[in-house]
Amino acid sequence: MSKIFYMPAPDITGLWAADGALPEYKEDVSVFKFIMTDDGKSAAFSVCDEIPACRMALTGLRRGWMSMVSVSAMFAPASTKSIFTVKFGTADLQADGGWLVRDKAEIEFVE
Numbered sequence: 001m002s003k004i005f006y007m008p009a010p011d012i013t014g015l016w017a018a019d020g021a022l023p024e025y026k027e028d029v030s031v032f033k034f035i036m037t038d039d040g041k042s043a044a045f046s047v048c049d050e051i052p053a054c055r056m057a058l059t060g061l062r063r064g065w066m067s068m069v070s071v072s073a074m075f076a077p078a079s080t081k082s083i084f085t086v087k088f089g090t091a092d093l094q095a096d097g098g099w100l101v102r103d104k105a106e107i108e109f110v111e
Contacts, residue, residue: 006030006048009056010101014068018097027052032069034091034099042092043099045069046085047107054082070105080109 006025007016010032022030031053034043047057047070057066058076069089076083089105 003036005034005036007032007034007045007099009065010069010099012065012068014065014101015094016091016099018094018099025050025053028056031056035088040093042090042102044088045091045099046088046105047083049082049084051082054080057083068104069101070107072107072109074109076109077111079111082110084108084110 006022006029008020008029008031010016016032021034025033025048027050030048030050032045033048034045036043047053058080084107085105086108087106089101090103091099092102094100
């Protein structure tokens with residue numbers, strides 16, 4: 001796996017499935033960008049800054065899983081145009097190849 005990869009939404013426990021990893025950003029699929037540490041056992045992650053990724057992160061049930069892997073000082077206003085990652089989160093590699101959130105990312109909503 002490349003040092004940089006992209007993931008869709010995690011499940012409700014904050015786990016990203018191994019089969020969701022993509023080597024490059026894919027519109028309407030990718031929401032998070034991961035940068036693996038040199039030892040490959042953990043990764044820093046952020047919300048992708050592409051507009052379609054932000055839209056996916058803010059619609060419907062996705063707001064629930066966003067709270068599993070990120071924190072913000074406010075709820076997303078209806079006028080939100082993008083999401084800015086203030087502080088990257090961290091995730092740990094699991095035995096099955098999935099990634100489990102250890103530290104949530106800090107995000108801001110940009111209007």
